[in-house]
Amino acid sequence: MATVTELLQPVEQDLETLLSDLRSLIGAGHPILQAAAEHLFSAGGKRLRPGIVLLISRALSANGELTARHRRLAEITEMIHTASLVHDDVVDEASTRRGVATVHSRFNHRVAVLAGDFLFAQASWHLANLDDLEVVKLLSRVIMDLADGEVKQGLFRYDTGQTFATYLEKSYCKTASLIANSAKAAGVLSNESSEHLDSLYHYGRQLGLAFQVVDDILDFTGSDQQLGKPAASDLASGYLTAPALYALEEQPKLAGLIEREFSGDEDLAQALELVRASRAIPRSRELAETFAREAREALAWLPESPSRRALIELPEFVLGRLY
Template identity: 65%
Template sequence: MTPATSLFSPVEADLQILAENLKQLVGNRHPILYAAAEHLFGAGGKRIRPAIVLLISRATMQEQDITPRHRRLAEITEMIHTASLVHDDVVDESEIRRGVPTVHSLFGNRIAVLAGDFLFAQSSWYLANLDSLEVVKLLSEVIMDLAAGEIQQGLNRFDSSTSLDVYLQKSYYKTASLIANSSKAAGVLSNVSSDTAEHLYNYGRHLGLAFQIVDDILDFTSSSDTLGKPAGSDLKSGNLTAPVLFALEEQPYLEVLTEREFAQQGDLEQAMNLIKNSQGIQRSKELATHHAKIAVEHIEVIPSSQSRQTLINLADYVLSRLY
């Protein structure tokens, strides 16, 4: 499997600049927030979201170098993503993220919530300073979507009647919206046509959905060490993802276990086995493949370049995480 870091070789230097800038953007006026930010930005994430912004920036600016505004957009994208993770971890009571302790487990819930709020506020301020109303609208929508996705997930816990459409909508809000809207925003900063901007949006949308579906499959097929969080944690918290929803169509007893919130001893293990012995995981793989394929079709409309090829390869990389 191609590691994400080598996949991003066309923007490797850009990502190094981004890593240095992120800590400076947060600033050290607030020692605890700065410590939290340093912990977050040093936690070795794959930086997939800002890498996509930088790749699209380079793919749409072939005759010239990318601008400081493109770089700042990539940094804002990572700040928004990181802020959402901090809040998610508080809501989900997660102790581990990317193999390291979460902000709230180190600093407490109060600091974690404030740190997330601070990052959202900082990203909004830097966003306003890009002086592009269209980009402000695109990224502001993401922040609304992240909150809507988290609320929707909370309301649908342990609800075995959840439809696949509702699941995909929540996956869009929580994961794909940021990738879709920041991809389009990168194109807007490159002054691409409105038609091309829509293709960039749809590339990000479908890649984001594929990415989330694969993540949800890995919750059942991967080890805790690989995931950087306990395997089966989504199911345990009542977050019913694609493999569960497909398995529910085949395994009636899974509904019984889910509706009683895996309250009895052995319920969770039994539910995991029912899912693994169904077509749920295979059908989810097919769904992820479908969205990755559509993403590639949308990105192929922009002129050929090394950056465009990397964006195509990224769709394969997302799927390769399953094997």
């Protein structure tokens, strides 16, 4: 099983350049915002999203070289992703992310909200400067989707009547939209046909959904160390993900526990038992496997290259986090 670092090997240098460029792009102006941004970009993280943009850009390039606009697109992708994490952490009141103090716990809530806004605004500015209306539309849509996903997630807390489609829509907004639209944008900058653009979008969408479903399974099966947060924290917060929704179909008793927001002492532990005693986890795993397979199939047309191989292996890597 390859690690992320091994998978991103074909664009390792590009990612190094990306990080130093991001620091100088964001360095402008405000010391507090700069400190917040520095803190974010040095916090580690897998750089998977810009990595995917760079891999696609290289896979589409006749000579395997990257244009300045493709590089900038990858930087914008990472800015948008990072901005969304800052805001998510404020909304979730998380004190750490990947073991590093979150912006709002290191500075304060006001600074964190402004730092997120600042990053979104900078991303928009650099996006506009790519001078490609189609790309601007694709990535502006992502910024809308991220906010939309966050709002939807809040609206449907403890709501046992929500449909599976609602869950997928929210997962798309929060996780898959950025990967799907930035993958397609890389194709736009490479002048690909509309058919190829659709398949790049489909790759990103299905990969993002696989990623989210795997995350949601790990919330039930992972250890606190593995997750970097307490297990079942999504369920405890009232966020109903694939395993919980599948379990509700088999275990009517679960609905009562969720609807009373786990107010009893044993409620959460009992809910976990019900989920684990049902077919919810295997069904969720099958769902993730379907998404991963569809992502792989979407890129069959790409010419052979190290970057293509990495893109085709990524869905397997995402599933590998379950085992």
